[in-house]
Amino acid sequence: MEIAGKVFVVTGAGNGIGREVALRLVAGGASVAGVDLSGPGLQETRTLADAGSRYSSHVVDITDRDAVEALPDAVAATHEQVDGIINVAGVIQKFVKVLDLPYPEIEKVMNVNFWGVVHMCKAFLPVLVARQEATIVNVASMGAYAPVPGQALYGASKAAVKLFTEALYAELLDTGVHVTVVFPGAISTGIAANSGVALAGDDSAGSGSYRTTSPVEAGRVIVQAIEKDRFRATIGPDAAAMDRLARLNPRYATTLIARKMSDLLGESTR
Numbered sequence: 001m002e003i004a005g006k007v008f009v010v011t012g013a014g015n016g017i018g019r020e021v022a023l024r025l026v027a028g029g030a031s032v033a034g035v036d037l038s039g040p041g042l043q044e045t046r047t048l049a050d051a052g053s054r055y056s057s058h059v060v061d062i063t064d065r066d067a068v069e070a071l072p073d074a075v076a077a078t079h080e081q082v083d084g085i086i087n088v089a090g091v092i093q094k095f096v097k098v099l100d101l102p103y104p105e106i107e108k109v110m111n112v113n114f115w116g117v118v119h120m121c122k123a124f125l126p127v128l129v130a131r132q133e134a135t136i137v138n139v140a141s142m143g144a145y146a147p148v149p150g151q152a153l154y155g156a157s158k159a160a161v162k163l164f165t166e167a168l169y170a171e172l173l174d175t176g177v178h179v180t181v182v183f184p185g186a187i188s189t190g191i192a193a194n195s196g197v198a199l200a201g202d203d204s205a206g207s208g209s210y211r212t213t214s215p216v217e218a219g220r221v222i223v224q225a226i227e228k229d230r231f232r233a234t235i236g237p238d239a240a241a242m243d244r245l246a247r248l249n250p251r252y253a254t255t256l257i258a259r260k261m262s263d264l265l266g267e268s269t270r
């Protein structure tokens, strides 16, 4: 799908990967409706985008179904049309095992990561299928196929996004709506702090000795996936390698990650 002249709704546009996607879309000549919980984050994105009326901010909690259902009209009032939704907003869980994970934390992660995506797709599908060409991009995670100890619910929420998105692809095959699922590896954003999760030594996901990919690169991959109507895209060498390994030998992949990431739980998993 060509980017220039199109209108995209980007959730999570107030920080990290979503912001980079929004900036890249605007730079490519598109208009963007940025959606986020964070008003100041959206304001910062607006300043960076410097795109005048081609950028609008919408402070919305994507777990709030009624608020999301009001979005298509709010976006149309500013931009007249919607050609695509890019669901980037998400949170991680506290780095604790399921045994110790309280229900409010479980519900929060599922509500934002899974239900937030469902709300957005349900709200915008009627608008998108009516267009000659449109796109839906849902950001899952490498955690959808490579389980990280201490992130069981996060991984499960992202696996749900993966399957939901692939099913949408199947259901929309005979329409003009392209559907893409994206699997980032570790990206250097403030997701841990933004999720209210303490991470030993640093507040950015995948910090320390683990090599991360920049959010700018993540934005580039996602926008390229839109331009090339990709079925799926991985971001970073870690996501690409685990994508292959998890299919080749899922037990080995699971054990390898558990051992490599055991420091996140502050203990050995051997």
Ligand SMILES: NC(=O)c1ccc[n+]([C@@H]2O[C@H](COP(=O)([O-])OP(=O)(O)OC[C@H]3O[C@@H](n4cnc5c(N)ncnc54)[C@H](O)[C@@H]3O)[C@@H](O)[C@H]2O)c1
Pocket: 011, 012, 013, 014, 015, 016, 017, 018, 035, 036, 037, 038, 041, 060, 061, 062, 063, 088, 089, 090, 091, 092, 112, 116, 139, 140, 141, 142, 143, 183, 184, 185, 186, 187, 188, 189, 190, 191, 192, 194, 195, 205, 206
């Ligand atoms: N950073 C990584 O290492 C990594 C890896 C794999 C997948 N991802 C996924 O990429 C996406 C973006 O992550 P990021 O690293 O850019 O994080 P981030 O914290 O930098 O940005 C996420 C944005 O989502 C917003 N948000 C959170 N809950 C919301 C809600 N209920 N309603 C509206 N907005 C909400 C936050 O305010 C924030 O601006 C997430 O879905 C995340 O799971 C990130």
